[in-house]
Amino acid sequence: MDTDSDDRVYYVISDLHIGGDEQLEHVEFLEELLAFLERLETTDENAELIVNGDAFGLWEFTTVEGVEKFDVLERTYPELFEQLRATGENVPITLLPGNHDHELAAYDEYADRFAEYNVELIQEKWISREVGQQAIHFEHGHQHDANNRIEDWGNPHATPLGYYYNTLVTSRAGQLSDRGRYNWLKDVQAVTPTERMPVWLLSKYFYREMNPMLRYSMVPFLLLFNVSVVLAVLAGLDLAGIWSAPVDQTEAFLGQFGRAGTAAWFFLALNVAIGGLLLLIGVPLYFIRRDIRKTVDRFGVFETELTVDPQEPYEEAAREIFSEQPATTIYCYGHTHRPGVREIEGGLLVNTGTWLKRLHRRSGVIGILPPVFYPSYQLPVVRIAAEPEGVAVEYERMAKPSPATEELTRTERFFTVGREPETDLPDRRVVEPERTVQIAEASD
Template sequence: MAADGDDSVHYVISDLHIGGDEQLGEVDFLDELLAFLERLATTDEDAELVINGDAFGLWEFTEVDGPAKFDILTERYPELFEQLRETGDSVPITLLPGNHDNELAAYDEYGERLAEYNVDLVRAESLTRSVGDRTIYFEHGHQRDPNNRFEDFGNPSERPLGYYYNTNVTSRAGRLSERGRFNWLKDVQAVTPTERVPSWLLSKYFYREMNPLLRYAVIPVLLLFNISVLLAVLAGLDVAGIWTMPVETADAILTRLGLVGEAVHFLLVANAAIAGVLVLAGVPLYFILRDVERTVDRFGVFEADLTVDPDEPYAAAAREVFAERPETAVFCYGHTHRPLLNDVEGRLLVNTGTWLKRLHRRDVVAGVLPPVFYPSYQLCAVRIAAEANGVAVEFEEIEKDDPGASEITRTERLLTLGRAPTPTLPDRAVVADADRDPTFESDD
């Protein structure tokens, strides 16, 4: 039974995505998760742990069906399930299905087997909990996403668009990841929004898979591409006799520098020649691609966007819940993997983030080189509790080593100098009585 009452405390985590084909089965945060569950088992609080969807990556298992996936989970992660059993002896654990593990709601066997490990599976799209004299509304959030919405909840045969993306792209990436120079392809599930996958693939190919000699030969050309295009234009004007001053001035300066000037002159001429060829080839290619894009649009091949707005659908849903249930203080969801804590009409909208790796896109400082995707972990548990002055919500950070130290090359760091991300979790906030806005408390 869930912990309710004035002193109740609710810990919330979501989007663990544990399990999947081959390399997707690696759980980089397993030690941290076990430590968190072990610590929770010793708490003196009247606590409950809510796992708010996508605890398991059941979509990412493509070679077995139904509850047979649970056999693989328990065999692969015995220490996790034993820790769930131990923690569940002391603290109620409630599991709500997400889209990746929606089939938990489709088979009675899942509920029965999870109960053996002291996990209470709620086969519903949402649930509420009391906290003080207010309530918390929980849902995973996929029902607000048209690509992952289920019209018939609990139907194991229903397949939204997101299912096909995960079985045909994410799961295949897990099977192929070890074939690369580095085991990076499995991180495709961390790329959000989905439209960034092509850019991410190009980036990882260029900085990780491309032959190093070829990469270092191409970098000067692409890094100086904008300057080289300008030089190519000036060279054309010089040859045509329209404007000779820039080229003559540059030649005079470089001549004075001796061998260094000759080397710079050679590099600039080579870059300008290559840039000129690329521009000449790129102009007709641009118009061809534009025409192809318009033709595809006429046929409506890509009418559906792959990515839902990460904020507005949930803010709108929260407003509806707050209007229908005035006692609700917190609307808590996951799904988008973005930790968030916002004020919505005097109550709080909370996203619990993800335990998966997150990727942050950063453009290079110059040229037309591929962007760099910096990895990070923002492992956290959201703690929601009643206090004397209202309902407090705070993100408890769980420390994990920065993966960028081993995954970002020196070349990537140099090309994005000063642009490395510094991800942070939201500040603590308190919802007081109904006629007062939440107060946010910074740790700074």
């Protein structure tokens, strides 16, 4: 083991997704990123910064090709590149390609251009670093995602399924975002998994783009939909002469309040009529939908790799690495945008999360209102260092105000009161040295 590794501290970030067409070029965390780099510029630690993939959104550029994209980045973010140069004079900065910036592995000129700013671009799938008597495996993680795996590594024309999604959907969203009532479509990058895209679009249309008068007039009916369906069933039982007590009791109760009671009765009757109509339509539609789903299932459409497990492939990859390389006890990746630490056989599986905005789905507890996608920032920095008790993995959150107040409508904030997401990062974890010894002995 290199003696320098005994006190080497590794700072790891990933999934910044800097750059893209039009509205995607705006980096909402640029101030916080510069502050973090400025701190490393003056640190006395024996540190290395590892940017573990998807630092840049090269897939999201559709008007320039190849290394020209570096020129655009350089012009758009001069302050960032100058800070990289200054920070790189004090600590090594290592950059790994992800799927969104796989082109970094395809053109050797990228390595030369980044070197001018004291950034070492490693054009490989993964790297390893020693820490104390252990080792860390770093890779972005997209090679274990069937939708984004690069089969021909380093081929500038590699186009997995995720490439088409980002060039046709994400970049287009960046071009159209400023045409809406609010500039929200650019947040398409934060929608994960992508299967939630239709629901997110419905939610943003309802809460952001729909005419406010129309939305506010619909809210009471949508909120009372569940109640209306029950009342519709009771009204049907009353008309059929089977059970009239609930309707009679409700009418008598509301009758005590005069005109207010009459208005409430009329409103409930209107909801019942609408609920009954939707119920009548919904029953046959339900059976038709179920039959269609069974037919589709027979063809195996929902059993393809379009939906990727965000956890299992990485656990399997980590187990394989730990088994083949007994000194390696930490598997560090990004890609899924979900910061987390899990202990598996042989070590720790560490996800570095994302600096993009995160959207937390909050479904309505009543009615049939669209879910709310509650925004937050985590801006995680993972610190890995050797300590007397072993190798410690710690998360630090760069402070940034919540965007909820500005980005959620009053209606969305009302329906999420008390249901705000927990955005805490994982607790500190330690890989004890005894673990490495036990694994080494087991492999002998």
